[in-house]
Structures are given as structure tokens and as C-alpha cells.
Amino acid sequence: MPVSTEWLLHCAATLAQLDAGSTASAAQLARYYDLPAPYLAKQLQALVKAGVLVATTGPTGGFRLAQPASEITLLRIVEAVGGTSPPYVCREIRQQGQGALPADECQNMCVLAEKMTEAHEAWRRSLAGVSLADIVASLPPTAPARTRSRLTSTISAAPSRPSPSAP
Amino acid sequence: MPVSTEWLLHCAATLAQLDAGSTASAAQLARYYDLPAPYLAKQLQALVKAGVLVATTGPTGGFRLAQPASEITLLRIVEAVGGTSPPYVCREIRQQGQGALPADECQNMCVLAEKMTEAHEAWRRSLAGVSLADIVASLPPTAPARTRSRLTSTISAAPSRPSPSAP
Ligand code: FES
Ligand code: FES
Numbered sequence: 001m002p003v004s005t006e007w008l009l010h011c012a013a014t015l016a017q018l019d020a021g022s023t024a025s026a027a028q029l030a031r032y033y034d035l036p037a038p039y040l041a042k043q044l045q046a047l048v049k050a051g052v053l054v055a056t057t058g059p060t061g062g063f064r065l066a067q068p069a070s071e072i073t074l075l076r077i078v079e080a081v082g083g084t085s086p087p088y089v090c091r092e093i094r095q096q097g098q099g100a101l102p103a104d105e106c107q108n109m110c111v112l113a114e115k116m117t118e119a120h121e122a123w124r125r126s127l128a129g130v131s132l133a134d135i136v137a138s139l140p141p142t143a144p145a146r147t148r149s150r151l152t153s154t155i156s157a158a159p160s161r162p163s164p165s166a167p
Numbered sequence: 168m169p170v171s172t173e174w175l176l177h178c179a180a181t182l183a184q185l186d187a188g189s190t191a192s193a194a195q196l197a198r199y200y201d202l203p204a205p206y207l208a209k210q211l212q213a214l215v216k217a218g219v220l221v222a223t224t225g226p227t228g229g230f231r232l233a234q235p236a237s238e239i240t241l242l243r244i245v246e247a248v249g250g251t252s253p254p255y256v257c258r259e260i261r262q263q264g265q266g267a268l269p270a271d272e273c274q275n276m277c278v279l280a281e282k283m284t285e286a287h288e289a290w291r292r293s294l295a296g297v298s299l300a301d302i303v304a305s306l307p308p309t310a311p312a313r314t315r316s317r318l319t320s321t322i323s324a325a326p327s328r329p330s331p332s333a334p
Binding site for chain 1: 168170172173174176177180181198199200201202241245254255256257258260261263264265266267278279280282283285286287289290291292293294297302305306314317318320
């Protein structure tokens with residue numbers, strides 16, 4: 001799973017704490033979590049493509065959720081970042097070698113592939129059962145106000161170092 | 168997930184169809200599924216190390232299940248081959264950047280990491296609920312006899328090519 005999965009889960013949970021209509025830019029989110037802004041921006045676009053986020057343009061442009069937080073599941077975010085291919089791939093080895101089964105006995109999925117698929121579906125169901133609204137609801141009641149204030153704070157990304165030439 | 172996961176699931180299911188006390192060698196299993204024998208042998212050793220298989224030595228040596236098929240789950244095989252590390256890794260990004268939470272607010276696991284862990288546990292539970300005995304029970308009743316006969320067949324791995332010098 002890409003390392004950016006954690007980034008995007010957190011960014012989406014952060015956007016779920018904004019006031020309706022507010023946006024946050026890639027730069028703000030990158031600063032908030034100390035992440036590489038260009039790579040984060042690319043991943044945020046993947047979430048736009050997946051219909052999880054909307055990107056607005058203009059001087060106050062940025063990202064916001066494309067739907068109510070209750071309708072965006074963790075599964076959608078994880079699959080938008082990492083793709084939807086299941087981790088197990090069946091290459092039909094039952095049809096090769098000295099033990100090869102004839103094709104007409106292989107019209108149903110192999111029972112081992114079926115069990116691996118069922119496990120992947122159990123994983124998907126688990127993540128499909130949790131929305132961004134559930135995540136926000138589990139945070140301390142003071143979290144959203146704190147998140148908004150830290151996100152929009154004007155403190156620069158590069159902490160100002162005491163300079164010898166400054167008074 | 169390593170491509171060899173499919174190989175080892177199938178090899179274990181094959182060994183589960185042998186008569187009690189019988190073994191199959193890495194070469195026989197490789198021939199049965201047309202797999203690269205040296206790499207397969209290495210992976211079979213990983214299953215020995217995980218307590219799933221026993222390797223016997225001597226002229227009739229080979230591999231057999233270390234326990235009754237009803238006690239060997241798909242999860243043990245999959246984790247013996249691919250390792251037990253969960254695919255999602257939390258790097259505690261909640262503690263970094265401008266939004267960093269103080270350490271004393273991070274004594275519990277982050278709720279996002281928790282939900283990802285729950286999904287992984289759902290996947291594990293699904294695979295822990297299926298044993299090799301379940302797999303064998305789902306095969307057609309004629310399968311085990313066929314498997315045994317194909318596995319021990321004396322047909323050579325290299326198909327004999329008509330040679331110009333042969334009569
Ligand atoms: S043939 Fe692929 S899992 Fe059985
Ligand atoms: S800090 Fe890692 S998932 Fe939240």
C-alpha cells in the first residue's frame with residue numbers, strides 16, 4: 001500500500017472538519033502534516049478524479065469534499081490512492097503442468113482464488129463501513145476548531161530562523 | 168502479495184490429498200504445477216519453518232502436512248509465504264507539521280490507523296476461517312485419487328522430444 005495512503009486519509013479527514021464551503025490548498029495541507037507538497041498535490045488530484053474531492057480554482061481555491069462526509073468511506077480514499085486491484089492474483093496454475101485440469105473443469109473460479117477473493121471483500125466491507133463523518137465523530141469535540149485554526153494559520157512553512165542580520 | 172502465494176496454497180492443498188504418511192518432493196510438486204523447482208523448494212522450506220509442513224529426508228523423503236488438514240488455515244500459508252506485516256503502515260503523521268498533536272494526546276492509536284487495522288483483521292479472520300480440509304471437501308470426490316496418481320506418475324519433467332538419433 002503506498003505510503004501516501006496515510007497522508008490522504010488524514011487530508012480527507014482534515015477537509016471533513018472545515019466549515020461548509022471552505023477549502024484548503026495543497027500547500028496548506030502539506031504544511032499541516034509536513035509532507036512534500038508536489039507529491040501531495042498529485043495525490044489530491046487522484047482523489048478529485050475518484051469523485052472524493054472537488055478542486056476549486058481562483059485566489060481562494062483549494063480542495064473540499066465532493067460529497068457529505070457521511071457518504072465518503074475510507075474504502076474510496078484507500079482505493080483512489082492505491083488502486084482497486086486485489087493483492088492476490090490467480091494465474092490459473094491449476095491448468096498447467098502434469099496435474100493440469102482440463103479447461104471444461106475450470107469454468108468456475110478455483111476454490112482457493114474464491115477464498116482469497118472473499119478475504120479481500122471482507123477487507124473492503126470493513127473499510128466501506130467507515131465514513132469520514134464517523135472519523136470526525138470519534139475525535140475530541142475541540143478537534144475541528146483546532147484543525148481549522150492550525151490549517152489557516154499564517155505561520156510560514158519554513159520556520160523563521162533567527163538571522164544574524166535581524167535585530 | 169508474492170506470486171508464489173498461489174503456488175504454495177495449491178501445493179498445500181495437494182499435500183492435503185495424499186494418503187496419511189505419504190510425501191511429495193519439491194520436484195514432484197514443481198512438475199505437477201509446472202513451476203520453477205528451486206524457487207518452489209525455497210518456499211516449501213518457509214512453510215516448514217512456519218510449522219505448516221514437515222520435510223522428511225532419505226530416498227522417499229519429501230514434504231507432508233505437519234498437522235491434520237483441518238488445523239491448517241489458509242491464513243497460515245499466506246502469512247508463511249508473504250509475511251505477517253500488515254499492508255498499511257502508520258507513520259504517525261498526526262504528530263508532525265503545523266497540525267502536530269502533542270505526544271500526550273497520541274497515546275491511543277490514531278482512529279484512522281485503528282480502522283485500517285480492523286480491516287486487516289477482517290481479512291485475516293476470513294482466511295483463518297478456511298482450512299485445507301475445507302478446501303479438499305469442496306473438490307469433486309474423484310479429485311484426491313486423480314491428484315495422487317498425477318503427482319506420482321513417472322512421466323519425466325522434460326517432455327521427451329523425438330530425437331533424430333532415436334529409432
Ligand atoms: S488456479 Fe489460481 S488459485 Fe487456484
Ligand atoms: S497518524 Fe497514522 S493513521 Fe493517523
